Amino acid sequence: MRDEExxxxxxxxxxxxxxxxxxxxxxxxxxxxxxVYVDVADIVRFNRVIANIQPTWSLLNTVSGVRYPLFGGRQ
Known part of the structure; x- marks a missing residue:
């Protein structure tokens, strides 16, 4: 809607x-x-934050379980 003047x-x-x-x-x-713009619900915003954090957390979790043969299998 626009102003008349x-x-x-x-x-x-x-x-x-x-x-x-x-x-x-x-x-x-x-x-x-x-x-007309309809914004997302609060739970959707929360899920987007989790979706952004999850790949980094998954990578760190994977790396923490890696065994290094050079050091006798210890980290």
Missing amino acids: GGQPRLYHLNAKSPDALLLAERFHLQPRDI
């Missing part, structure tokens, strides 16, 4: 957890070329 885009943030916001959303009409 300046043509600047307006940004609205809707917290769908709030009952008041849901009531307001029912009266909010979208216009052609409006963009």
Whole structure:
């Protein structure tokens, strides 16, 4: 949605957890070329962090179990 005088885009943030916001959303009409962005849930953000950490943890876990024959099989 754009301002009438300046043509600047307006940004609205809707917290769908709030009952008041849901009531307001029912009266909010979208216009052609409006963009709706739906953010991810908190659990998805957590899973992304874990997915970024997991390869490094797996590599360190694998390396820690390696036996070095040069040192008599000890680390």
